[in-house]
Amino acid sequence: MKILNIITKEFLLASRSGYEIFMPIVYFLIIIIFFNISTSYVEKVIMLELLPLMIWISCLLICILNLETIFKEDYDDGTLEMFLIKDDEIEFGILIKILSHWLLSNLPIVIVAPLIAMVLGLDTTTTLTLFITLLIGTPTMSLIGSIAAALTISLRKNKILVSIIVLPLYIPILIFGTSAVNNSFFKMNYSVELTLMLFLFFIFLLITPLACSKALKISLD
Amino acid sequence: MDNHLIEIDNVSLLRNEKSILENISFQIKKSKALNLYGLNGSGKTSLLKIIVGMTEPTSGFIKNISGDEDLFKKTIYIGHKYGTKGNLTVEENLSYALTINSKNSQLAIKKALETYKMTQQKSMLTKNLSHGQQKKVSLMKTLITNSLLWVIDEPYSALDEESINIFNDTTKEYLENGGALIMTSHKKIKEPFFTTENYKIHS
Numbered sequence: 001m002k003i004l005n006i007i008t009k010e011f012l013l014a015s016r017s018g019y020e021i022f023m024p025i026v027y028f029l030i031i032i033i034f035f036n037i038s039t040s041y042v043e044k045v046i047m048l049e050l051l052p053l054m055i056w057i058s059c060l061l062i063c064i065l066n067l068e069t070i071f072k073e074d075y076d077d078g079t080l081e082m083f084l085i086k087d088d089e090i091e092f093g094i095l096i097k098i099l100s101h102w103l104l105s106n107l108p109i110v111i112v113a114p115l116i117a118m119v120l121g122l123d124t125t126t127t128l129t130l131f132i133t134l135l136i137g138t139p140t141m142s143l144i145g146s147i148a149a150a151l152t153i154s155l156r157k158n159k160i161l162v163s164i165i166v167l168p169l170y171i172p173i174l175i176f177g178t179s180a181v182n183n184s185f186f187k188m189n190y191s192v193e194l195t196l197m198l199f200l201f202f203i204f205l206l207i208t209p210l211a212c213s214k215a216l217k218i219s220l221d
Numbered sequence: 222m223d224n225h226l227i228e229i230d231n232v233s234l235l236r237n238e239k240s241i242l243e244n245i246s247f248q249i250k251k252s253k254a255l256n257l258y259g260l261n262g263s264g265k266t267s268l269l270k271i272i273v274g275m276t277e278p279t280s281g282f283i284k285n286i287s288g289d290e291d292l293f294k295k296t297i298y299i300g301h302k303y304g305t306k307g308n309l310t311v312e313e314n315l316s317y318a319l320t321i322n323s324k325n326s327q328l329a330i331k332k333a334l335e336t337y338k339m340t341q342q343k344s345m346l347t348k349n350l351s352h353g354q355q356k357k358v359s360l361m362k363t364l365i366t367n368s369l370l371w372v373i374d375e376p377y378s379a380l381d382e383e384s385i386n387i388f389n390d391t392t393k394e395y396l397e398n399g400g401a402l403i404m405t406s407h408k409k410i411k412e413p414f415f416t417t418e419n420y421k422i423h424s
Contacts, residue, residue: 009309009317016308016346078302085273085298088291221276 002089003096010100013073024062024105025112031058032116044121051122052130052181055113059106059134060141060174066105067145068152068162070098071216075153084216091209094216098146098208106138129184133177136197143204144169150215173200224251225286226370226401227272232281234267241267245281247420249370254392254402256410259422265405266301266374268422272403273298273372287369295369299376303359307348311339311358314347318362326365333364337387353379360388363395371395371402389414 014021035054039047074080074097084090114131122130148165152158180193227249234242241264249255249272257265270276272283274293285292305314315330334340337357347355356379363371371392377385392402393415409419 013308078300078304081300082304088294
């Protein structure tokens with residue numbers, strides 16, 4: 001009931017905010033097109049080897065780009081204050097907010113990226129690995145990023161600071177994600193990487209709501 | 222202690238080594254409005270934030286002596302920022318502000334819209350409304366939820382005379398039904414419309 005309430009609200013707001021909702025996917029397409037043009041001089045095999053890694057990097061970049069929007073609007077119009085005072089399940093509410101942010105800004109890429117990879121000639125197994133790693137990796141990045149966004153919410157220009165805070169925390173995910181995809185490309189075992197990624201996801205699923213609610217309270221103090 | 226809700230016990234607040242609030246003690250009682258007044262920058266808003274638990278006081282306590290553990294969850298806080306979403310219509314804003322325990326919610330929204338004479342604007346996006354109308358939308362939230370305490374920062378700012386009267390009427394009714402109100406303003410309320418206690422904050 002409450003989950004649906006928050007998610008429908010976020011989706012309604014996103015649908016009214018105009019073309020902004022398409023920004024992640026447009027950025028993603030731009031990066032892929034540029035990548036394709038600039039690698040048209042190298043051999044196809046090398047390009048295909050780089051492609052899944054490139055997709056991973058672009059997903060990570062786009063994820064960083066729209067991080068600070070998670071709580072920004074709520075902070076600006078005062079909804080956040082009321083939410084933090086009144087709500088009995090702050091942590092749960094924050095988790096739902098992060099979920100709807102992920103659904104709106106990351107899930108489209110997670111779906112489109114493997115399709116594009118297929119079109120560009122990547123084999124099915126690697127495409128599947130790419131899809132799975134993105135499906136685990138991007139929510140983890142949203143979770144980590146929302147802690148940084150919550151910490152810096154009261155600063156007027158927090159984009160740079162958020163990016164710097166999340167950078168070291170994103171590196172493990174990037175390493176595991178790209179390593180899994182790369183192993184899959186060369187028909188090697190990648191279950192270790194997947195396990196570690198799942199482990200990171202669950203760790204941050206547990207930590208983030210608590211850390212966010214504390215950070216938001218401190219920022220609003 | 223039946224009609225007491227909250228005790229503010231010797232609260233002080235320091236910010237950047239400057240004292241903003243010093244040894245403030247008072248009680249919030251049921252069926253009464255408390256008007257915190259003082260100069261600009263005297264710490265009225267900070268005190269409200271301390272009362273609702275958003276800011277930690279440097280020393281002193283806020284005690285819930287109402288006997289209801291959920292008092293602060295049944296509190297409505299309307300601050301400088303109105304808490305309305307610009308991209309939602311008036312009606313949507315209100316319906317998302319509803320708490321689960323409020324019954325006959327659609328009826329309550331309709332009634333609130335009628336009380337504040339905003340029925341005509343109910344399908345307009347809030348960002349297209351004037352400042353005062355947006356304030357009215359946020360004040361309407363007090364009418365659609367069952368709350369024990371209203372905490373409102375500057376309820377009269379940005380409102381026209383008619384809306385001020387509406388707010389006074391609704392507050393009077395609310396107080397008579399056992400509610401309580403804490404508000405801030407720039408001046409002492411000399412001719413109170415409802416049972417009001419004035420408390421001056423010195424800076």
